[in-house]
Amino acid sequence: MNSSTVLLAHGVGGRSDLPISPWDAAWSGATVLLLSFAALGLLWHRPRLAKAALGRLAQGGECFVSSLGRIFRALILALFLVVVTGSFVGPDNTTSNLTPVTVYIVFWVGGPFLSAIFGPWWRAVSPWETLGSLIDKVRPQNQNQPPSWLTSGWLALLPISLFHWVELAYHQGSSPRVLGWAAILYTATLMAMAWRWGWKNVRNAEGFGVLFSLMATLSPVFKDDQQRLRVRFPFTGLATLVMTPSLVAIVLAVLGGTTFDGVTRTTWWADLTVGESGWSLTTIRTVGLVWVVMLVGLAYQMASRLGGRLTGDRSFAERLGASLVPILLGYDLAHYFSLLLLEGQDFIRLLSDPWGKGWDVFSTANHLVNWTLVSTTVVGWVQILSIVGGHVVGVVFAHDRSVELWSSRTALRSQYPMLIVMVVYTMTGLVLLTG
Amino acid sequence: MKNRLFVVAVLSLVTLFAAACGTIEEKTEDIPVVTVMDHDEMTEDTMTEDTMDEDAMDHDAMDEDAMDHDAMDEDAMDHDHGELVDVSGLDSPPTVSVTAVADGNGGAVLEIEVSNFTLVPVSPPVAHQPGQGHAHVYVDGASVAMVHETTVAIDDLTDGHHNIRVTLATNDHREYAIKEKAIAASTSVMVTGGQSAVMADHEITLEIMGGEIMGGIQRLEMSTGEVVAITVTSDIDELLHIHAYDLTLELMAGMPATLLVEANIPGVFEGELHHAGFQVLSLEVS
Numbered sequence: 001m002n003s004s005t006v007l008l009a010h011g012v013g014g015r016s017d018l019p020i021s022p023w024d025a026a027w028s029g030a031t032v033l034l035l036s037f038a039a040l041g042l043l044w045h046r047p048r049l050a051k052a053a054l055g056r057l058a059q060g061g062e063c064f065v066s067s068l069g070r071i072f073r074a075l076i077l078a079l080f081l082v083v084v085t086g087s088f089v090g091p092d093n094t095t096s097n098l099t100p101v102t103v104y105i106v107f108w109v110g111g112p113f114l115s116a117i118f119g120p121w122w123r124a125v126s127p128w129e130t131l132g133s134l135i136d137k138v139r140p141q142n143q144n145q146p147p148s149w150l151t152s153g154w155l156a157l158l159p160i161s162l163f164h165w166v167e168l169a170y171h172q173g174s175s176p177r178v179l180g181w182a183a184i185l186y187t188a189t190l191m192a193m194a195w196r197w198g199w200k201n202v203r204n205a206e207g208f209g210v211l212f213s214l215m216a217t218l219s220p221v222f223k224d225d226q227q228r229l230r231v232r233f234p235f236t237g238l239a240t241l242v243m244t245p246s247l248v249a250i251v252l253a254v255l256g257g258t259t260f261d262g263v264t265r266t267t268w269w270a271d272l273t274v275g276e277s278g279w280s281l282t283t284i285r286t287v288g289l290v291w292v293v294m295l296v297g298l299a300y301q302m303a304s305r306l307g308g309r310l311t312g313d314r315s316f317a318e319r320l321g322a323s324l325v326p327i328l329l330g331y332d333l334a335h336y337f338s339l340l341l342l343e344g345q346d347f348i349r350l351l352s353d354p355w356g357k358g359w360d361v362f363s364t365a366n367h368l369v370n371w372t373l374v375s376t377t378v379v380g381w382v383q384i385l386s387i388v389g390g391h392v393v394g395v396v397f398a399h400d401r402s403v404e405l406w407s408s409r410t411a412l413r414s415q416y417p418m419l420i421v422m423v424v425y426t427m428t429g430l431v432l433l434t435g
Numbered sequence: 436m437k438n439r440l441f442v443v444a445v446l447s448l449v450t451l452f453a454a455a456c457g458t459i460e461e462k463t464e465d466i467p468v469v470t471v472m473d474h475d476e477m478t479e480d481t482m483t484e485d486t487m488d489e490d491a492m493d494h495d496a497m498d499e500d501a502m503d504h505d506a507m508d509e510d511a512m513d514h515d516h517g518e519l520v521d522v523s524g525l526d527s528p529p530t531v532s533v534t535a536v537a538d539g540n541g542g543a544v545l546e547i548e549v550s551n552f553t554l555v556p557v558s559p560p561v562a563h564q565p566g567q568g569h570a571h572v573y574v575d576g577a578s579v580a581m582v583h584e585t586t587v588a589i590d591d592l593t594d595g596h597h598n599i600r601v602t603l604a605t606n607d608h609r610e611y612a613i614k615e616k617a618i619a620a621s622t623s624v625m626v627t628g629g630q631s632a633v634m635a636d637h638e639i640t641l642e643i644m645g646g647e648i649m650g651g652i653q654r655l656e657m658s659t660g661e662v663v664a665i666t667v668t669s670d671i672d673e674l675l676h677i678h679a680y681d682l683t684l685e686l687m688a689g690m691p692a693t694l695l696v697e698a699n700i701p702g703v704f705e706g707e708l709h710h711a712g713f714q715v716l717s718l719e720v721s
Contacts, residue, residue, distance in 0.1 A: 015679045015702035019719075171712075267654065270714055275647050277712045371679050371700040376721060 015371055016265060017338050017433070020380045025430035032388050032426050036395040040415055047404035049239035049397065055222065055232025062229050069124040080127035082354045084187075087180025090356040097176035098350040103183075104167060104174070105344045107208075109336040115212040116329050119219035122212040128190055129209070132199030139195050146201040150193070153246040159186060159207035160250055164257040164293075168264065169285035171278055211250060214325050217241045235326060238397045243321035251324045252300055255425075256293030258331045262432035263292060299424055300324070303417035311406055311414045320401060320418060323394035327422070330390020331429060334383040338374060345369045387429045391422050519612035520605050522565075527551045529566065529611055533601045533620040541629025542590040545572065547582075547601055547620075554583040555606065563605045571610065573600040575692070576685060581608070592626045596666065596691045599624060623690040635664035635695065641715055643669040643708065653716040657698050663718065665706070666693045674709035677718070683709070 079102075087099035094100050114121055123129060149155060166173045166182060173179075194202045203209060216222070217237040224230050263269050264285070273284055304317035313319065345367065352365040359365070398418050402411035522528045529552035535543045553567045572580040572587060575598050579589060589599075602619045603611045610617040637657055642649040657663060667675055667684065668691040675684040677696060684694040698720040706716040 015700065015704060017702065019703075267652075267717075270652055270717070273713075274652055275711075275713055369679070371702070376701045 015338070015342055017376065017379050017383065019434050020383060020430070021434070025384070025434055029388075029423070029427055029430060032391050032395075032423065035392050036419060036422070040395070040399050040419075041412065044396075044399055045403060045408060047239075047400050049236050049400045050404065052233050052236040053239045055220075055230040055236075058221075058229045058231050062227075065229055069121075072121075072125045073130055076125040077127045077130050084180055084183050086354045086356075087176040087183070090176060090354065092175065092177055094174040094176070095346070096350070096356060098347070098354045099176040099179050100174045101343065101346045101350060103179050105336075105340055106347050108163070108167070109332065109340045110344070111208065111212050112215045112329065112332055113340070115215035116218045118216075119221035120213060120216040120223065122209060122216070126206070126209055128187065128206050129199075129203075131187065131191060132194045132202065132206075135191055135194040136199045139198070144197050146197040150197060150201055150205060153204050153210070153244055154249070155205040156207040156210040157246060157250055157253060159205075160211060160253055163207070164253065164289065165286065168257060168261055169282055169289050171282045171285075207250065210247070211254060214241070214247065214251065215329060217322070218326060218329060235393050235397070238322045238325060238393075239400065241322040241325070243318045245318060248300075248317055248321040248324065249297070251321065251328055252297040253293055255324065255328050255331060256296035257289065258328070258335055259296055259428065259432065260289045260292040262335055262429070263288065266432065296425075299421050303421040306417040307414050310417070311410050313405070316414075319405060320398045322401075323398040323418070323422075326393035326397070327390045327425060330386040330388075330393075333386035333390075334429065334433060337382050337386070338379045341374050342369060342371060345373070383433050384430070387426060387433070391426045395419065395422055518609040519615065519617060520563075520609045521613070521615070522611050522618075523613045525551075528613055529603050529618055531570065531601055531603050531618060531620045533599060533622050535599045535622050535624040537624050537626050538588070539628045541592055541594075541626060542588060543592065543597070543599070543624045543626055545587040545589065545599060545601070547585045547587065549585075549603065552603060554585070556583045557581045561606050563607045563609075568603060568605045568611070571602045571604045571608075573602070574598065576600075592629050594626055594629050596693060597624055597626055598622075598687060598690055598692055600687075621687055621690065634662065636661040637663040639663060639665045639716060641665070641667040643667065643673070643715065645670065646711060648715050652714060654719065655716070656719045656721070659698050659701055659720055662695055662697050664693055664695055665716065666691050667715075668692075669708075673711065675706055675715070676709050677706045678704050680704060 083099055083102050086097065090097040090099070111122060162182075166178065170178070190202055190206060193205065217240065218235050219237065220231050220234045222230055222232065222237055269288075273281060276284060301317065304320070307320070308314055308316035346369060348362075348364045349367040349369075352362045352367075353359045354361075395418075399411070399415060402414050405411070406414060530550045531552070532548045534546045536546075537543050547570055549570070551566065554569055555561070555567055557569050569581050569583045571578060572582060572589070574589065574592070580587065581604065598621060600619055600621045602617045605611065610619075612618060637655055639653045639655055641653055655663060665675070665684070667686055669686040669688065671688050673686040675686060675694065676682070677694075679700060679702070680696060682694060682696060684692055686692050696718065698718065701720045704718045704720065705714045706718070707714045
């Protein structure tokens with residue numbers, strides 16, 4: 001019996017979303033265009049976001065948040081240890097082991113959403129942060145100069161890319177054992193590097209932390225330079241985000257991965273891979289994943305080059321790169337909102353018996369997934385609104401930054417290549433949702 | 436002071452959460468769940484029976500046993516993993532074969548042939564004797580009869596294909612097995628003239644040969660409340676699984692089997708072959 005190799009689309013899955021109607025999609029595509037143009041030319045002549053991003057002080061919030069942080073830091077570390085051990089001790093089966101649902105839904109889908117709502121929470125509770133700062137305390141205090149490949153930030157792309165490959169391409173990607181080994185390997189590598197160069201430098205290589213921090217800039221909650229808790233209008237934090245080429249690459253990689261996940265759910269893809277399993281399936285999916293990520297990245301880079309030529313600014317791609325972050329959140333919501341609410345319910349059941357020993361710690365071991373928790377209509381609307389909304393926020397941000405950087409005529413011209421990319425992304429995103 | 440306030444807040448949150456969990460649990464209590472626990476219970480029963488074998492069979496114990504069979508058959512995939520008596524060591528182990536002919540009147544007549552085996556009546560109960568026992572008859576995975584006759588008539592079947600499976604059982608209702616696989620014979624029969632099957636609004640017919648789906652992935656758009664009859668023929672033993680509905684259909688090599696699915700959850704659902712691990716159909720329920 002090879003029950004561990006039960007093939008489940010995108011790591012884990014049960015109910016897929018109904019395709020949205022092409023009419024809705026076209027309608028929303030048009031809305032994006034109109035809203036973008038309106039925001040571009042008519043109303044917005046001077047930068048506003050940077051000022052709004054300052055927010056105001058949340059009085060007395062620190063105490064609450066830091067105590068909460070301490071509790072959750074311990075809880076998350078405990079959960080991390082339980083899940084990693086459970087991936088080896090528990091049943092070697094996707095649906096009866098806690099690991100796949102925790103990794104692919106609670107962590108990978110829930111993490112970015114929570115970051116967009118609550119800000120830099122992951123930085124406060126991440127098990128790697130916890131372990132890394134422990135290492136910092138015990139390691140010999142030598143001053144090893146960190147190598148440039150570590151400080152450049154490009155290393156963070158590696159765990160993100162490998163994660164995507166395991167999730168979306170590798171045929172054994174939903175096996176608890178595979179995920180367990182991956183977690184151990186990742187943790188060990190990070191800690192070994194932290195021992196040598198200190199966690200402060202290695203933090204750059206913790207891809208998930210880097211990604212979640214990017215998402216956290218969308219949140220209305222943030223901490224200022226003096227570590228004081230402040231609140232601001234959602235999304236305005238983008239104005240303070242300084243993108244580097246590696247950060248742009250990470251966002252594009254995740255955007256490409258999510259797009260590829262959408263591609264694999266089309267009937268076209270299902271017909272292409274019909275009857276394939278094992279390594280031949282892995283090969284096809286790897287090629288597909290690389291292709292889609294390349295296309296998504298290439299579209300952005302070409303538009304940036306064009307924009308750079310129009311404005312004479314060589315770092316155009318980084319200056320406007322932050323506009324990709326809300327788009328990524330929109331894509332994530334569109335693709336994984338129902339996954340989190342439906343398949344994610346399995347976490348409740350499995351948490352009561354994390355090691356498959358017949359326990360019922362929280363008396364939830366018999367929890368059945370309520371497949372009708374969200375109606376298909378709600379899911380459809382969330383999908384359309386999040387894709388369109390993500391792009392609108394992206395366009396507004398890009399415009400704001402343009403009028404800040406360049407004269408209004410250049411600013412407007414610089415927008416055209418970006419606008420084209422956004423429209424292409426929106427249309428692709430919506431077309432993929434029409435099945 | 437602030438810290439203390441905070442602790443109170445957290446405690447009340449935890450209490451709220453616990454209360455919420457309580458209500459969730461209450462809601463799900465009514466829904467029967469087939470869990471792995473069944474297996475454990477079964478193994479226990481087998482163990483107690485083994486000790487009981489020395490004594491004459493006790494009637495109550497047998498009834499319990501019969502009930503267990505019912506429970507077991509609900510989970511059709513498990514009927515090979517029940518209580519088995521291994522006879523792999525015998526030079527000439529028992530064999531069984533079966534043929535079925537439709538009677539054109541909503542029934543079928545089975546001819547069962549055995550060798551190296553003595554069929555004895557089920558009632559009155561007698562203790563286990565090697566090489567002796569009766570036959571268990573299953574229709575579409577469900578136990579329908581325990582017989583010692585070689586000609587058996589089965590009535591009240593619905594129109595369409597039915598799988599017939601016959602196993603050899605000991606006097607105490609365990610099944611004879613070779614290398615952990617029950618000694619069994621299977622056939623299928625096309626029944627006519629009976630009650631028409633549950634009214635299906637849609638039909639899907641799938642044929643799987645050499646690891647390929649003839650005609651590609653079958654897709655169906657249907658509305659909630661409708662019923663689809665999925666008939667699958669596979670050239671190897673397989674298991675069809677419908678995601679989220681969590682329905683399975685056991686497929687025996689070369690024999691068509693039918694699964695009725697009532698569409699009560701909207702969404703898109705994949706049906707996949709469990710062992711081969713690929714998608715064969717999709718139901719789009721809206």
